[in-house]
Amino acid sequence: MSEKSLDKKGRWRSVTVGFRVSPEENKQIDTMVGLCGMTKQDYITSRLLERDIIVNGNPRVFKALRNTLYDVLEELKRIKAGDEVEDELLDTIRMISWIMEGLSHEAR
Template sequence: MSAKNLDSKGRFKARTIGFRVSPEEDQLINSAVALSGLTKQDYIVKRLLCRDVVVQGNPRVYKALKNQLAEVLSELQRIEN
């Protein structure tokens, strides 16, 4: 018998949930996940259960913020021209 896959708090998660989203929704979800510093699974579960998403600073969050601000800057430069 194989070992059970436990999460970081020692809980066994045996159910899988899947759903479809549009490309725009996927982009928004991925952006929010990157800025949160959580895994996609942890972020979606917290949001679905109406729990607070607390952002803990780390290199992944820093990189996501940097990329997001670069996109904002390029859009502002495009508008200025």
Template sequence: MSAKNLDNCNRWRNKTVAFRVSPEESERIDKAVRISGLTKQDYITRRLLCQDVVVQGNPRVYKALRNELVAVLAELQRIEAGGSVDNELLDIIELIVIILGGLKGECENDG
């Protein structure tokens, strides 16, 4: 059995919550987690409790955003060649826009 640990807010986290998702849902969750900069546990907990997911800009977040934008560009090029737009692409674009909007506000507040 693992040792009990306190989290950042001095809470015991000793309950396990598990659920199944499809491979597509798992990939969408993983993408959102990567570009949020949070751990998967923190991201899912905040989303389930309807709390704001605040992205803190750091090199890992910027790299994840860059990689997602490269994937978006490839999808847009596929669409330009005659493909169709899928909802997953639109969801990812919306998430990136929200995050970049928050980072922009963060940079304006710093300078």
């Protein structure tokens, strides 16, 4: 059993919540989690409770951005061949754009 931990407000996180997703949904969630640099638990909790997602630029986030941009490029090459654009790709591109915009504001 995993160790109990406190949230940012000092409350014990002692309740487990579980749900099923498709492999495609899981991949998309993992991509978003990697791009944000958060734990999966914190990302999902923040999204469900409609809290702001704050991305702090660090080597892990930049590596995830680089890898995801490579995956997007490969997918765009496939689309160029006449295939259809998937909603997951558009969501990923939107997330990358949002993160890059936020990082560029931090650099100013």
